[in-house]
Amino acid sequence: MVEPKLYKETLERLKVLSFPFELPLEVTHYIGGEFVKGENPFPVIYPATGEVIGSAPEGRAKEVDLAVEAAHRAFQSWGKMPPSERRPYLRRFAEKIREYRPVFEVLESLDVGRPIRENRLGYVDRMANNIEFFADFAVTHGSEAYPMENGYVNYVLRFPVGVAALITPWNMPSMLATWKIGPTLAFGNTAVLKPAEFTPLGAWLLARCAHEAGLPPGVFNVVHGFGPDSAGELLTKHPLVRLISFTGETTTGRIILKNAADTLKRTSMELGGKAANLIFASADLDRAVEVTVRAAFFNQGEVCLAGSRLLVERPVYEPFVEKLVAAARALRIGDPLDPETQMGALIAEEHLEKVMGYVEHAKRVATVLTGGKRPDLPHPLDKGYFLEPTVVVDVAPSDKVCQEEIFGPMVAVLPFDTEEEAIALANNTPYGLNAIVQTRDVGQAVRVSAALEVGTVWVNDWFVRDLRVPFGGAKQSGIGREGGHYGYEFYYETKNVCIANR
Ligand SMILES: NC(=O)c1ccc[n+]([C@@H]2O[C@H](COP(=O)([O-])OP(=O)(O)OC[C@H]3O[C@@H](n4cnc5c(N)ncnc54)[C@H](O)[C@@H]3O)[C@@H](O)[C@H]2O)c1
Numbered sequence: 001m002v003e004p005k006l007y008k009e010t011l012e013r014l015k016v017l018s019f020p021f022e023l024p025l026e027v028t029h030y031i032g033g034e035f036v037k038g039e040n041p042f043p044v045i046y047p048a049t050g051e052v053i054g055s056a057p058e059g060r061a062k063e064v065d066l067a068v069e070a071a072h073r074a075f076q077s078w079g080k081m082p083p084s085e086r087r088p089y090l091r092r093f094a095e096k097i098r099e100y101r102p103v104f105e106v107l108e109s110l111d112v113g114r115p116i117r118e119n120r121l122g123y124v125d126r127m128a129n130n131i132e133f134f135a136d137f138a139v140t141h142g143s144e145a146y147p148m149e150n151g152y153v154n155y156v157l158r159f160p161v162g163v164a165a166l167i168t169p170w171n172m173p174s175m176l177a178t179w180k181i182g183p184t185l186a187f188g189n190t191a192v193l194k195p196a197e198f199t200p201l202g203a204w205l206l207a208r209c210a211h212e213a214g215l216p217p218g219v220f221n222v223v224h225g226f227g228p229d230s231a232g233e234l235l236t237k238h239p240l241v242r243l244i245s246f247t248g249e250t251t252t253g254r255i256i257l258k259n260a261a262d263t264l265k266r267t268s269m270e271l272g273g274k275a276a277n278l279i280f281a282s283a284d285l286d287r288a289v290e291v292t293v294r295a296a297f298f299n300q301g302e303v304c305l306a307g308s309r310l311l312v313e314r315p316v317y318e319p320f321v322e323k324l325v326a327a328a329r330a331l332r333i334g335d336p337l338d339p340e341t342q343m344g345a346l347i348a349e350e351h352l353e354k355v356m357g358y359v360e361h362a363k364r365v366a367t368v369l370t371g372g373k374r375p376d377l378p379h380p381l382d383k384g385y386f387l388e389p390t391v392v393v394d395v396a397p398s399d400k401v402c403q404e405e406i407f408g409p410m411v412a413v414l415p416f417d418t419e420e421e422a423i424a425l426a427n428n429t430p431y432g433l434n435a436i437v438q439t440r441d442v443g444q445a446v447r448v449s450a451a452l453e454v455g456t457v458w459v460n461d462w463f464v465r466d467l468r469v470p471f472g473g474a475k476q477s478g479i480g481r482e483g484g485h486y487g488y489e490f491y492y493e494t495k496n497v498c499i500a501n502r
């Protein structure tokens with residue numbers, strides 16, 4: 001058992017913040033408007049110390065059935081409300097999220113091991129916006145009409161689909177949950193959220209927010225648990241679940257698609273990534289390093305959009321690598337709840353081991369310029385799942401370090417000589433979620449962006465989000481796009497009405 005000093009301090013901090021739950025943290029399901037204690041508890045572990053800080057119940061068939069049935073009942077009225085009647089509920093939901101901002105900031109760090117500093121960089125606002133934006137969008141946006149030359153008129157109607165299963169990963173749990181909750185509820189569907197087993201705390205507080213906002217019982221439900229043979233899989237097979245919005249690993253996406261086939265559910269798949277970050281010689285080098293460090297090490301590199309393959313034009317390769325290594329070494333790694341900390345712990349011991357496997361491999365086949373080991377931190381952080389920011393060079397583009405999603409603070413740097421070579425290297429993975437292009441040559445930015453096989457390109461920045469734009473992945477990074485009206489095809493059923501003029 002580790003010394004529970006940090007845990008105690010955290011609990012004290014939560015008390016100061018009027019944490020709305022009984023301590024210790026006994027997470028509950030939220031089903032049909034009630035907090036349900038549940039059964040089969042599993043531990044909630046704080047990644048920065050390895051401490052067990054609470055428990056969450058594993059939902060199985062009973063809880064999944066209850067939640068889906070509650071959502072199905074609620075859909076009968078929620079789905080028929082005009083968007084303007086749903087909007088005030090959702091606005092209150094968003095307001096509650098803002099009201100609990102300091103608690104979310106702490107819970108996200110406890111769940112993920114991410115520095116609280118990152119939770120304060122617009123994270124909670126993004127959570128609230130994810131709901132508010134779609135609540136407004138559903139009210140303010142109309143649909144299309146297609147008048148025919150013979151005088152007939154077609155017009156398009158949209159209506160909700162039914163019960164949605166929202167299955168989310170652990171890396172940005174509350175932001176990604178709300179990214180699904182917003183359009184699901186605003187467009188008239190009802191939801192059962194199954195958060196990742198590593199991160200039940202944020203979802204628990206989201207349920208509290210929905211409850212205090214007065215959402216009708218059953219409109220939003222949370223069932224905790226695991227994936228295979230557990231709440232996740234049961235949801236994907238449940239006949240009353242009509243749509244599945246999934247964010248997670250590509251391999252899990254494939255399984256979910258298979259499991260959803262028998263009941264012919266519609267699915268939205270936001271999957272893994274292996275983003276290239278192309279640094280051209282014309283880039284502002286200091287800014288390029290700043291963007292690169294963020295894209296590589298934000299959230300410990302546990303971001304689907306992480307710029308994990310750095311492609312650097314040969315004339316600036318050496319100065320860029322030198323600056324990058326210095327910047328990586330300067331990152332403050334440690335206690336996620338210390339506002340000065342810039343890098344926290346990885347999510348779990350088994351994930352740290354997986355990332356260390358790539359490090360060990362890189363030590364054999366390439367050169368590890370910095371990082372590649374666990375930092376020396378004082379007790380109880382010495383029991384946490386930390387890894388120093390790691391930069392690898394002299395590695396083949398076909399190597400698994402350059403091909404597979406590592407999902408940790410580890411990047412590979414490759415030189416290139418021509419724009420064509422850079423594009424070919426960037427497109428040379430099975431993934432296609434996003435890319436970064438750093439250049440001051442506008443024509444180059446336009447050419448290269450057009451040639452990249454990805455869903456999003458950021459030019460001279462990273463992870464800047466506008467909720468109106470399409471978001472999703474090409475190739476093995478996903479199926480479909482969400483955001484603004486791009487989510488219509490998934491979250492709405494569509495009907496054409498064709499009217500004769502006689
Ligand atoms: N494209 C995006 O927008 C995006 C965003 C964030 C994360 N991700 C990806 O998520 C992954 C990391 O998250 P993770 O490790 O939690 O992913 P994961 O696929 O292991 O798990 C995601 C969720 O799916 C559930 N699950 C697992 N097996 C299931 C099954 N058979 N049936 C139903 N549910 C199942 C898990 O319990 C969890 O809630 C990375 O690959 C990352 O790139 C993608």
Ligand SMILES: O=C/C=C/C=C(\O)C(=O)O
Nearest residue numbers: 171179303304305465471
């Ligand atoms: O780790 C992945 C982050 C995904 C981000 C979004 O889904 C988003 O910004 O909408």
